[in-house]
Amino acid sequence: MDSSVITxxxxxxxxxxxxxxxxxxxxxxxxDYAKSVGFGTAKLSSRRSRSSKxxxxxxxxxxxxxxxxxxxxxxxxxxxPKIGCKASMHVKRRQNGKWYIYSFVKEHNHELLPAQVHxxxxxxxxxxxxxxxxxxxxxxxxxVSKLFGAYQNVDCLEGYMRNQQDKGRSLVLESGDAQVLxxxxxxMQEENPKFFYAVDLNEEHRLRNLFWVDxxxxxxxxxxxxxxxxxxxxxxxxxxxxxxxxxxxxHHIQPTLLGCALIADETVYTFDWxxxxxxxxxxxxxxxLMLTDQNNALKAAIGAVFPQxxxxxxxxxxxxxxxxxxxxxSLWHDNFMVKFNKCIFKSWTEEQFEKRWxxxxxxxxxxxxxxxxxxxxxxxxxxxxxxxxxxxxGLSTMSRSESLTSSYxxxxxxxxxxxxxxxxxxTILEDRYExxxxxxxxxxxxxxxxxxxxxxxKQMSLxxxxxxxxxxxxxxxxxxxxxxxxxxxxxxxxxYTVKDFEDGQNYVVExxxxxxxxxxxxxxxxxxGYLCRHAIVVLQMSGVFSIPPKYVxxxxxxxxxxxxxxxERLDEVQTKVRRYNDLCxxxxxxxEEGSLSQESYNIALCxxxxxxxxxxxxxxxxxxxxCPNTSGSIEEENQYRNTSKERAPDLQVTGADxxxxxxxxxxxxxxxxxxxxxxxxxxxSGDVNVGGQEGFHLMGISDLGPTQxxxxxxxxxxxxxxxxxxNIMPTQFQNIASTHLHDTRxxx
Numbered sequence: 142m143d144s145s146v147i148t149x150x151x152x153x154x155x156x157x158x159x160x161x162x163x164x165x166x167x168x169x170x171x172x173d174y175a176k177s178v179g180f181g182t183a184k185l186s187s188r189r190s191r192s193s194k195x196x197x198x199x200x201x202x203x204x205x206x207x208x209x210x211x212x213x214x215x216x217x218x219x220x221x222p223k224i225g226c227k228a229s230m231h232v233k234r235r236q237n238g239k240w241y242i243y244s245f246v247k248e249h250n251h252e253l254l255p256a257q258v259h260x261x262x263x264x265x266x267x268x269x270x271x272x273x274x275x276x277x278x279x280x281x282x283x284x285v286s287k288l289f290g291a292y293q294n295v296d297c298l299e300g301y302m303r304n305q306q307d308k309g310r311s312l313v314l315e316s317g318d319a320q321v322l323x324x325x326x327x328x329m330q331e332e333n334p335k336f337f338y339a340v341d342l343n344e345e346h347r348l349r350n351l352f353w354v355d356x357x358x359x360x361x362x363x364x365x366x367x368x369x370x371x372x373x374x375x376x377x378x379x380x381x382x383x384x385x386x387x388x389x390x391x392h393h394i395q396p397t398l399l400g401c402a403l404i405a406d407e408t409v410y411t412f413d414w415x416x417x418x419x420x421x422x423x424x425x426x427x428x429x430l431m432l433t434d435q436n437n438a439l440k441a442a443i444g445a446v447f448p449q450x451x452x453x454x455x456x457x458x459x460x461x462x463x464x465x466x467x468x469x470x471s472l473w474h475d476n477f478m479v480k481f482n483k484c485i486f487k488s489w490t491e492e493q494f495e496k497r498w499x500x501x502x503x504x505x506x507x508x509x510x511x512x513x514x515x516x517x518x519x520x521x522x523x524x525x526x527x528x529x530x531x532x533x534x535g536l537s538t539m540s541r542s543e544s545l546t547s548s549y550x551x552x553x554x555x556x557x558x559x560x561x562x563x564x565x566x567x568t569i570l571e572d573r574y575e576x577x578x579x580x581x582x583x584x585x586x587x588x589x590x591x592x593x594x595x596x597x598x599k600q601m602s603l604x605x606x607x608x609x610x611x612x613x614x615x616x617x618x619x620x621x622x623x624x625x626x627x628x629x630x631x632x633x634x635x636x637y638t639v640k641d642f643e644d645g646q647n648y649v650v651e652x653x654x655x656x657x658x659x660x661x662x663x664x665x666x667x668x669x670g671y672l673c674r675h676a677i678v679v680l681q682m683s684g685v686f687s688i689p690p691k692y693v694x695x696x697x698x699x700x701x702x703x704x705x706x707x708x709e710r711l712d713e714v715q716t717k718v719r720r721y722n723d724l725c726x727x728x729x730x731x732x733e734e735g736s737l738s739q740e741s742y743n744i745a746l747c748x749x750x751x752x753x754x755x756x757x758x759x760x761x762x763x764x765x766x767x768c769p770n771t772s773g774s775i776e777e778e779n780q781y782r783n784t785s786k787e788r789a790p791d792l793q794v795t796g797a798d799x800x801x802x803x804x805x806x807x808x809x810x811x812x813x814x815x816x817x818x819x820x821x822x823x824x825x826s827g828d829v830n831v832g833g834q835e836g837f838h839l840m841g842i843s844d845l846g847p848t849q850x851x852x853x854x855x856x857x858x859x860x861x862x863x864x865x866x867x868n869i870m871p872t873q874f875q876n877i878a879s880t881h882l883h884d885t886r887x888x889x
Contacts (some may be wrong), residue, residue, distance in 0.1 A: 152177040154247070155230050164199045171201045172263060180204070181222075181261030185229065195234075202229035203262065205251055227248050260821045262468065310405050311347040312383065318559040319348065325563050329355060341414050350411055352385075353568060353802055354400035360421050361397040364702055365389050368534040369399060369428040370455065373438070375405060375553055382559055387419060390534050392701035393580040394608045398569060399423070412442035418448060430531060435457040435519060438450055451531060454523040459516065466512040477505055485524060489649055489662040493745040494526045497683035525664055533668050534696065593618060596686040597677055599721060601693070609671060616665070619674035620644060621763045625650070626680060632666040635683075639675040648675045657689040670694050728793045 161167040168184065175182045181204040188198035205226040231244040257262055266536045272787050329336040338353035362369075370388045387400035400419050404411050409426040420427065430451040433439050435458060443452045483502050488494035497519065506798075507513045521527040552565040589602040589610050602610055622643045637650045639661075649662040661682065665673030672680075672692050680686075695701055737746030 144168055155245045156241055157242050157245060158666045159242045161232070162198055163236070164240050167230075167240050168201050168762075171230045176205070176258050176264050177255070179260075180249065180257030181260050181432060182263045187578070197234045199240075200229060200231045200350055201548050202226075202260070203249060205249070224251060231878075257402055299441065310828040311345070311349050312405050313405055313653065314348070314884070315559060322562055323349065325566070326353060329353075335359070339418045339422070341411075341418075349405045350402065350414055351404075352422070354419075354422050355398075357574070358387075358397065358399045359423060361389060361391060362399050365391055365397065365534075366426055367429045367532065367696060368432070369430070370432040373407070373436070373439075373613070376506075377405070380563055380801070382553075382557060383417075384553065384562070388548060388601065390607050392609070392696055392698065393577060393578065393584075394606075394612075395573070395576055395580065400572060401566070406434065408439055409438045409441050412439050413445060416442050416446040430533065435462075435515070440522075444624070452522060453528065453531065453533075454519065457522060459523055462512070467507075467510070480504065488524075488526045491526050494520070494524055525667075525702065529660070529664075531667055532670055532694070534670050534694075561760075580606070580608065587883075589614075595620075596721075597680075597688060600687050604693060604698050604700075606697060606699055607670075607704055608702075612669070616674040618676060619679045619850060620681070623674055623678045625675075625678055637679050639678060641675065650675050650679045651668065652679050653686075654683060658693065659689070659692070666692060670697055863889070 155171065155174060159170075161170065164187070168182075172182050182622070183202055183204045183206070185202040185206060187196055189195060190197045203226045205222050205224050206229060207223050209223045210227050226249050227246050228243060228249045229246050232240050233238050233243045248709070319486050326336070326338045333356045335356045335361070336353070337355075338351070343349045366389075368390065370386075372386045372388055373383070373385045375386075383405065385401050385402045385404060386398065389397040389399045389403075391397050399759065400422065402415055418753035427447045430453060431443055431447065432453050434454050435454045440452065443450065463478075465475075467629050480497075480501050484494065484497040488497055495573060500518075502513065504509045516523075552569055553562060559563070562660060582830075584606055587607065588606075590608055591598055592614060595617050598614060601613055605613060620640075622641065624640045624642070625637045626640075628638050630636070630648075633653050633655060635652045635654070637652065639648045639650055640646075641648060651658075651660045653659070659672070659676045659677045661673050663675060665671065668677070671694075672688060680688075723770040731745055731749075735741050
């Protein structure tokens with residue numbers, strides 16, 4: 142190509158007369174230009190010489206060039222990107238063999254997409270060496286795809302193949318990273334002996350996988366073990382450090398860090414090791430629900446380690462893959478996303494989903510797309526219509542920006558080094574402690590502001606934490622914008638259609654008065670953990686003026702850390718609410734009668750003043766007589782709240798202490814008087830060492846033989862035990878030659 146064509150690093154605009162060495166060089170130039178501008182390219186046509194049979198003419202174009210020719214009787218025609226665009230570049234061959242631009246049309250009749258240009262087929266995988274490797278790998282993948290039951294999960298299968306080709310696979314760390322990690326772990330254990338970390342070594346005794354969790358994470362899980370999100374975003378997006386998180390959510394709707402790991406790959410072995418290790422660190426308590434990305438290796442590992450746990454896929458993981466997996470459909474066919482969202486989020490029953498899904502596949506000709514097939518096969522893991530009785534506690538959202546897991550994005554970016562992350566890890570812990578302590582402080586010292594006379598609002602203001610109450614309050618106020626219509630009624634259930642004038646949608650609400658069961662098709666309770674405005678308006682019209690106890694999750698209440706069930710406090714609150722509602726009703730009647738004349742007004746005003754004076758005197762005398770007991774109970778509760786943050790599962794599993802492990806879990810909590818918050822400084826999780834010197838020594842097995850170390854493990858982990866080490870000297874970290882027990886059931 143003429144040297145005058147390219148100057149510097151910018152891609153010039155094509156112009157008539159520019160020369161190239163070949164028509165392939167010309168096409169390469171046009172592709173580079175298209176990539177910089179934001180459109181895909183295609184080789185539109187070419188022509189050979191009749192005498193020499195060599196190419197003498199070629200035309201390249203935008204992939205939206207021209208119009209697709211289609212017969213009138215075509216059934217379910219395949220969507221085409223062609224919309225009559227004229228953008229193109231025509232090149233011809235000179236007598237001397239050089240190629241030149243004969244004509245160039247710049248104008249497009251559609252929007253250019255420079256930010257999404259990598260989605261175009263013509264701009265993907267431009268490196269021929271990478272393409273060749275990928276082709277050979279795909280041929281190998283076909284022979285092992287049955288292991289995972291589907292071919293579509295290329296990331297998972299490629300990880301498996303890489304692991305089969307290199308069983309000695311290890312973490313890729315920069316020089317000094319291992320030392321930095323070890324220094325962190327030793328420092329954390331000096332501060333708190335219950336800090337947990339585990340190491341997995343390959344056959345060459347090199348670091349393969351690494352997991353750790355602080356005491357606060359274990360304590361948070363003991364209180365909120367209902368929903369856990371396993372986030373592999375940083376690993377799958379190929380960040381500089383192969384980091385994955387276990388994330389939960391507390392009663393203030395704040396993310397909790399339940400563990401971190403560095404992993405070498407995405408194989409069944411790695412995920413099984415990680416889940417086993419995390420399970421052990423959390424006192425062998427399985428979560429009720431675990432959210433992950435769609436990954437067959439993860440699905441297999443979670444099914445093996447947590448057979449009773451409900452496993453679901455994060456919605457935003459599914460939605461963010463659509464542009465990449467379905468190429469131009471999501472970019473150019475707005476109608477596709479409308480139909481897709483309607484199928485997923487507006488299908489109230491399984492039958493309705495099946496019908497709409499089938500129509501969607503036919504309309505957009507997607508039946509042969511492997512990824513779409515995998516979505517359907519896994520529909521019970523992510524489609525709302527199949528998860529009616531599942532509670533996500535706010536962890537499943539439609540976009541990552543809305544997800545609680547995204548709160549860690551500000552600490553980690555694609556180029557974050559290990560040393561930088563270690564510093565950020567300390568900041569993460571400090572920020573989490575500060576935020577939770579501030580929320581706890583506000584819960585004790587501030588009263589929620591009521592914005593309506595609704596008995597539901599009054600009831601839950603005394604129960605919910607401030608953060609969840611504010612969200613519930615929006616639903617209470619939004620009930621005023623709802624209109625309901627009774628559709629049907631049988632012996633047990635009444636069906637309503639609720640028109641929400643705020644979003645213009647209709648919702649179906651089922652109400653069983655006998656069982657106090659209510660269900661709304663918007664699934665607010667399932668996804669967020671509190672009732673929606675549509676359910677509230679149905680309860681109100683049915684003569685029910687308090688939220689049924691089954692719909693008040695203890696995890697969202699001020700009593701979330703209490704050992705007493707929420708139903709006990711709810712009974713007390715509901716009694717108070719009933720008295721409050723009765724007084725309000727009578728006060729309204731008194732106001733109507735008292736306002737009719739000046740005389741009646743004076744009588745009513747005197748009565749109110751006298752009643753207020755007597756009630757205040759009675760309540761004050763009651764508080765005075767109960768003062769010693771009351772202050773004592775408050776002090777005990779404060780002590781309990783403080784020590785609850787310092788309690789962690791006893792992870793000691795040595796042979797001598799294994800029998801006492803579960804017994805120790807039943808011990809009552811010790812009082813702790815050092816939980817005060819001063820000037821925003823928050824004391825970290827307490828240095829609780831249950832049993833003194835008999836504390837956590839699971840990892841200290843460097844002097845034991847294989848038989849001894851195997852006997853140290855819980856029975857359910859034998860033959861599938863994670864390799865773990867503790868108190869290893871810095872110089873031993875890279876070349877550990879201690880016991881390594883392999884899982885003989887799983888491929889590595």
